[in-house]
Amino acid sequence: MPPVEKEKTRAVGGNQVRSLDLSGHVGFDSLPDQLVTKSVQNGFTFNIMCIGETGLGKSTLMDSLFNTNFESSQSPHNLSVVKLKAHTYELQESNVKLKLTLCDTVGYGDQINKEDSFKAIVDYIDTQFENYLQEELKIKRSLSAYHDTRIHACVYFICPTGHGLKSLDLVCMKKLQSKVNIIPVIAKADTISKTELIKFKQRILAELNSNGVQIYHFPTDDTTVAETNQAMNAHIPFAVVGSTDFVKVGNKMARAREYPWGTVQGEWRSGTVIENENHCDFVKLREMLIRTNMEDLRDTTHTKHYELYRQARLEKMGFSDVGPDNKPVNFQETYETKRSEHLDEMQQKEDQMRQMFVQRVKEKETELKEAEKQLQQRFDKMKREHGEEKRRVEEERRQLEEEIAEFHRRKAAHMAGSGTLTLGKKKK
Numbered sequence: 001m002p003p004v005e006k007e008k009t010r011a012v013g014g015n016q017v018r019s020l021d022l023s024g025h026v027g028f029d030s031l032p033d034q035l036v037t038k039s040v041q042n043g044f045t046f047n048i049m050c051i052g053e054t055g056l057g058k059s060t061l062m063d064s065l066f067n068t069n070f071e072s073s074q075s076p077h078n079l080s081v082v083k084l085k086a087h088t089y090e091l092q093e094s095n096v097k098l099k100l101t102l103c104d105t106v107g108y109g110d111q112i113n114k115e116d117s118f119k120a121i122v123d124y125i126d127t128q129f130e131n132y133l134q135e136e137l138k139i140k141r142s143l144s145a146y147h148d149t150r151i152h153a154c155v156y157f158i159c160p161t162g163h164g165l166k167s168l169d170l171v172c173m174k175k176l177q178s179k180v181n182i183i184p185v186i187a188k189a190d191t192i193s194k195t196e197l198i199k200f201k202q203r204i205l206a207e208l209n210s211n212g213v214q215i216y217h218f219p220t221d222d223t224t225v226a227e228t229n230q231a232m233n234a235h236i237p238f239a240v241v242g243s244t245d246f247v248k249v250g251n252k253m254a255r256a257r258e259y260p261w262g263t264v265q266g267e268w269r270s271g272t273v274i275e276n277e278n279h280c281d282f283v284k285l286r287e288m289l290i291r292t293n294m295e296d297l298r299d300t301t302h303t304k305h306y307e308l309y310r311q312a313r314l315e316k317m318g319f320s321d322v323g324p325d326n327k328p329v330n331f332q333e334t335y336e337t338k339r340s341e342h343l344d345e346m347q348q349k350e351d352q353m354r355q356m357f358v359q360r361v362k363e364k365e366t367e368l369k370e371a372e373k374q375l376q377q378r379f380d381k382m383k384r385e386h387g388e389e390k391r392r393v394e395e396e397r398r399q400l401e402e403e404i405a406e407f408h409r410r411k412a413a414h415m416a417g418s419g420t421l422t423l424g425k426k427k428k
């Protein structure tokens with residue numbers, strides 16, 4: 001007789017779910033392995049956005065993080081607006097393929113009026129969400145082949161002033177906090193002293209807190225990484241140093257920054273080995289961003305930030321999970337309601353436009369009539385003036401003719417008078 005299965009019953013979402021014990025190995029415990037194999041075959045995507053003023057060491061840090069040369073070029077610093085520049089690279093480590101997109105903010109903070117600096121960044125992030133949403137809404141979706149360009153991590157480079165955050169930093173981070181995982185870092189941390197750095201970090205955290213800026217914190221709910229992540233959260237914002245130069249440290253070549261000033265020994269040149277945890281937090285950033293929490297960053301982007309965007313967009317389109325009576329509505333109903341609303345709106349707009357057209361025609365007609373009246377008045381006036389002028393000229397002509405006639409008459413009389421006189425003289 002087969003062993004009797006022990007039955008346990010549990011209610012899940014209103015349904016009764018029974019738990020059964022198996023009498024032998026079936027094999028579905030290999031599901032996680034199948035998932036890993038499939039994911040490795042498909043490869044992964046990871047997208048980083050670097051926000052920071054021109055020349056703060058963004059490209060150098062990316063080269064250092066991925067230990068490669070992304071061959072980026074220097075950005076101009078006289079642009080009138082901030083531009084976003086994205087490049088995608090295929091990387092492979094062991095058998096894991098990573099499609100990495102690095103997005104750079106060109107000209108960030110260079111404008112005299114910095115009010116709109118964040119706009120281009122917000123637009124870029126929203127566009128990537130929108131593209132993904134459009135793909136999701138397609139009838140023939142191909143999300144597995146889709147190149148996901150949503151930003152998973154936004155590394156925000158803080159200028160190493162030692163004073164605090166600039167208003168641009170606060171405004172920008174505040175605008176982005178609900179859209180992306182913000183990881184603030186202190187750039188070129190080798191340019192401030194250790195004691196200054198401690199105070200600087202405290203000041204930055206205090207300013208972020210007092211302005212209610214939400215940054216990304218490494219998750220502490222997974223017990224395997226909770227301790228490390230908790231410890232690392234205490235080091236935020238990471239003070240980072242990047243370098244493309246290598247120097248010999250012991251018997252290994254290491255990325256480091258050498259400085260031109262020497263010490264008392266004259267020959268010895270001081271420097272920062274970026275992978276030395278006593279020198280800076282570069283290793284901490286790499287551990288947290290790439291080795292430990294890459295999947296959490298990807299997951300948070302999809303389940304938190306994209307979800308917010310998607311929800312807002314679908315609500316704007318008129319979709320809703322429940323109707324006014326709090327009952328679930330189906331897609332067909334929503335579509336019909338939205339369609340009739342749209343048709344009503346179109347009809348209203350058409351009526352408005354027709355009324356506006358009639359009104360415009362009336363106005364134009366009145367305008368034309370007024371212009372015609374004025375023209376007629378001017379014509380009449382000119383005609384009157386012309387008639388009077390004509391009469392005046394006629395009168396002058398008549399007077400002139402009379403004067404001419406008078407002149408001729410007088411001339412003739414004069415001629416006649418002088419002729420009589422001559423004849424009379426001769427007779428004498």
Ligand code: GTP
Nearest residue numbers: 054055056057058059060074075188189240241242
């Ligand atoms: P744009 O893309 O042109 O805005 O610059 P960027 O932010 O990518 O800076 P980039 O990495 O090109 O570095 C600019 C200069 O700063 C270079 O001369 C780097 O060598 C130097 N630099 C980069 N990282 C550091 C750092 O951590 N410390 C110091 N002191 N200099 C650095």
Ligand code: MG
Nearest residue numbers: 058059072073
């Ligand atoms: Mg650069």
